[in-house]
Amino acid sequence: MSGPAAGTFDAPAVAAGFDLAALDRDFLDDPYPTYRALREHDPVHRMPDGSVFLARYADCLAVYRDRRLLSDKTREFGPKYGVGSPLYRHHTTSLVFNDPPLHTRVRSLLMPAFTPRALTTLQPKLEALVDRLLDRIADKREFDLIADLAAAVPVQVIGDLLAIPMAERGPLRDWSLAILGALEPRLSDAQMEQGNRAVTEFTAYLDALVADRRRNLVTDGSDVLSTLIAGQGGDTLDRETLGADELAQNCIFLLNAGHETTTNLIGNGVAALLDNPGELARLRADPGLINGAVEEFLRYESSNQLGNRRVGERLELAGAVLEPGTYVHIGIGAANRDPAAFPDPDRLDVARSPNRHLAFGSGAHACAGMSLARMEGRVAIGRLVARFPRLERAGAPVRGGRARFRGFLSYPMRVA
Template sequence: MNAEWTLNLLDPEFRRDPYPTLARLRAEDPVHRTRWGAWAVTRYDDVMQILRDKRMSRDMRNWSGFERKGTWKEHPELAHFASLYMMNTDPPNHGRLRGLMAHAFTPASVRAMRGVVESIADGLIAELRDGEPFELMSAFALPLPLAVIGRLFDFPYEDCPKLRRWSAAFAPFVEMTVTKAQKDEMRAAVQEFFGYLKYRIAAHRRNPGEGLVDRLLAVSAGADAGAGAEEKLSEDELLMNVAGMFFAGHETTANSIGNGLHALLRAPSELLRLRAHPEWVPNAVQEFLRFDGSSNIVIRVAMEGFELRGKPIAKGDVVMCMLGAANRDPAQFDDPDRLDVTRTGVQHATYGGGRHFCIGAQLANMELEVAFERLLKRFPRLEVDSLQVEWLDRVNLRGLNRFVMTGWG
């Protein structure tokens, strides 16, 4: 690879379609040092190795440049709350926090929610009219998982618009290219959202129920049966993990609905096959997640030095696991740039790996299955207005900002 060439996360073409650049990196420089010092790892086996390696940390405070270049230095309160979120912690805190959340995402819990998800999806689809254009993201892809995760946390449905506004401000939280203006907006949104959460938490304390917030409140008060002091939640941990799980619980799922349908409508033969065999939808969902998933980068920090493909990873170095690149690695997937709804055994990297594997993967899978089952059944014919397809200006949470189509029943 040309020594002058380096991955540029700000390149508009890369942000619109990262896959050609990722393919070049994967082929020519699979462990690539960027100008700002991070390593971009693009091959499937290497990405999964890093994600499972116990020498790797998720806590960005272990980055050697954190104090000197820390993205959150201007807003120490954001850095503080970020360090409390389950997905940003290492053992033993990670296991403690994950264990407190896990019961809401067991197979039995997810199965019990399917009827709720189907009812929400049917209600949203009932608002869509034959022959009338609709914008998929705002009309269906965003409100479906937003309502589902809101139900899980017992947030009133009428609060969804402001919850969505706050959530949109949080999105740069996981971007490598966050700007000062975005951080300022995020700080204001965090203050508003945490104020809302404190109000909702106070209501739950007055009138306890049986939902996820109530269970977390019981633990934070030490009232959970058998809970020791080390298992309790602080008030800040409670706020950050409710906020973080709420954001993670709908943003990527919404993007995955849009990305998956966009890919499917650009592959007419695959659309016909899936319409002919709707029982293939669960399998197709995994292919959508592989082909164009929402999560493109996850970060790890090396806690000790090691070598990867001849490159010296030093203690304190940031390693960017490029999930989108891993998902199209020809060494792992046959003909990886082709969408194939019959592809079986799809071990995609979209949900991560190791101890930080996505806790909500089963819920997300179920929501995606319901979304595609309902949409394809409701509209035997769908047409896209190509002039009104617009991608979000992001690297990591890849998704569509605008996706206008017309359906006929």
């Protein structure tokens, strides 16, 4: 269970009974009371399956920085997806769920796309894209924040980075939602089937795209897919190319990671401003606050609420002994509301400083695309707020209903 119904919230009981495999709708709508109960009553919580959930900032940060905790998930994903299934093949090959040497090799090939110079080149294109989207919103007046802005921005940006033809980008969002949805702690048969089908279709599409790109490599560094194919970006004395499946699965990872988390950042950020009109007015009065505001959106409503590691060798954490093989859930959303790290953590403060949130992780596995995501958030939210003097809801928002990736499926809005 995730907790009793509203009005009967027994924090010690909620903490003792917390189980990621048995979450209810109340938790998915608002996990923060449960996270508070865990921090206060059972911060290193052992769940029925033997895994551990961490709810305090200091403990989560320690796990990110401890090399005795591993990112490889083959032991976890074998029973979950079935060894050899498309979902298993994808999630055990992609960058995020691997340790060196594969993690080091793939990351070194991806990083040139996210250097300050590369982002400086990209920013005018991003600003032009956002302005086009806002022009359409101005024409319609009523729009959906997610479909018309939050999801549209990262799909186009990542599509441009991989030079995916504009006419072929339609399925990307649905594939992404299905594949990342399969990372939830508990899956239905339908979710499993949708996730496997999405990986299969996405891989087939990328195999054809890669075959075409091999014949027409782009060598000026503007096309990440060409860079990955050529094995460029690392030390010229030690270049390594990716195998065919490694290449396809890490392109899927790049599209998924760049799409879902940034969609949630933009959607959650705008929603937080509407819920806190004083902070919206503050940002309007001082647009220079947008950098700090984006950091606060990332903390306040973290796009990715959960991280994971597996214990590689016996260790002690906050008085608890963790044996090798123990699966550890890093409570990012809980850590980012920890009052020991963030004064008055349940209050949105667009000028909060310092703001050392864990929304992008930390250590060797810190998000490779964090600078790009921040830029997308700054441009999309900053320009939306500046363009329209009135922003308001035009209907009931629909939450995504997921524990790991927190965001909205739709958010009807009206502008003036």
